[in-house]
Amino acid sequence: MDTQARIHEMKKVVLHLHLDGSLRPETVQEWLHEDGKDIDLDLVKAKLMVAKDCKDLNQYLEKFDLPLLFLQSEEHIKRATYELYEDLAKQNVVYSEVRFAPSLHLQKGLSYEQIVEAAIAGMDEAKEKYGIDGGLILCCMRGDNNEQANLDTIELAKKYLGKGVCAADLAGAEALFATKNFEEVFAKAKELGVPFTIHAGEADGPESIKSALQFGAQRIGHGVRCIEDKEVMQELKDKKVLLEICPTSNFQTQAVTGKTDGSYPIEKIFKFGIPVGLNTDNDTVSNTDIEQEYAWVLSETGLTTSNLIQMNLDSIKSAFTTPEKKLAIANQIVAEAKNIPNNTAPSKDVNSTHEDR
Numbered sequence: 001m002d003t004q005a006r007i008h009e010m011k012k013v014v015l016h017l018h019l020d021g022s023l024r025p026e027t028v029q030e031w032l033h034e035d036g037k038d039i040d041l042d043l044v045k046a047k048l049m050v051a052k053d054c055k056d057l058n059q060y061l062e063k064f065d066l067p068l069l070f071l072q073s074e075e076h077i078k079r080a081t082y083e084l085y086e087d088l089a090k091q092n093v094v095y096s097e098v099r100f101a102p103s104l105h106l107q108k109g110l111s112y113e114q115i116v117e118a119a120i121a122g123m124d125e126a127k128e129k130y131g132i133d134g135g136l137i138l139c140c141m142r143g144d145n146n147e148q149a150n151l152d153t154i155e156l157a158k159k160y161l162g163k164g165v166c167a168a169d170l171a172g173a174e175a176l177f178a179t180k181n182f183e184e185v186f187a188k189a190k191e192l193g194v195p196f197t198i199h200a201g202e203a204d205g206p207e208s209i210k211s212a213l214q215f216g217a218q219r220i221g222h223g224v225r226c227i228e229d230k231e232v233m234q235e236l237k238d239k240k241v242l243l244e245i246c247p248t249s250n251f252q253t254q255a256v257t258g259k260t261d262g263s264y265p266i267e268k269i270f271k272f273g274i275p276v277g278l279n280t281d282n283d284t285v286s287n288t289d290i291e292q293e294y295a296w297v298l299s300e301t302g303l304t305t306s307n308l309i310q311m312n313l314d315s316i317k318s319a320f321t322t323p324e325k326k327l328a329i330a331n332q333i334v335a336e337a338k339n340i341p342n343n344t345a346p347s348k349d350v351n352s353t354h355e356d357r
């Protein structure tokens, strides 16, 4: 079996994926057409995908303007969520947590509840059709004057927790709005029992990860800049906090270097013993998909398919879902891995430690 086929067959878990950054260009073209604007597909793609000379995260975030313009109706939110889960299922993703910020979808009068319920409906329809599993993560946003919207988002996550929503997050311009300033939001999440991940250690350094850990984040979005601080690495390892790593997105936002020179820290972090999951961040904005990320890891790092399988097991172990679902998905991952010759299947015990690498 060639590498590409092997990657395709693997049962995959995706934990870090933004809905608004992963719209099908064809769908956006259709929505533009409905608005009376006939635009060439290549031009639509250029509007949605980051340019090769992207300077930083702030420039990367500009690519969300057009998607957000259209994600202001229940119909569009439902369709986008359905299509994303459909695309994931077709890449043998068996479990995925998809995230978005409800506060960015209020522009045309939708209520918070309408927004979340539309996304749940889209996800549920895809789950029904493809047998894929997952949940929605509601993002709080970095920015000025967002306090109330962020507290509302945590309340909303609490309202739908276990009913389609699985956690909360903090997204947005990390270099401009430090993680440490969002303590109140995550104190509220803790008080209400809403689990959360936080984007940290992407555009900002290890201090940002420290704050997220202090707040009680169970996972870290990106976190690659932990590599700059041994103590933070040790804390992540000791607490078994999974890093949701997204290589292509990191090269585009210039969070780190190492696309081709072997310096990207994923192998170092994994071999240090910190749990790692592999993700795309945004399929469309980053012009990638999960299979391309796997292929990049295999061709540009010393990591193997067995390591990728371990990452999927670590991901499901750190997923915001029930122990029963974790075990069921872990069993699927292991069962598929066992079918492959010359591939040592890792322990199927989802509670095992990382010491055995």
Ligand SMILES: [Zn+2]
Binding pocket: 016, 018, 171, 199, 221, 281
């Ligand atoms: Zn992200």
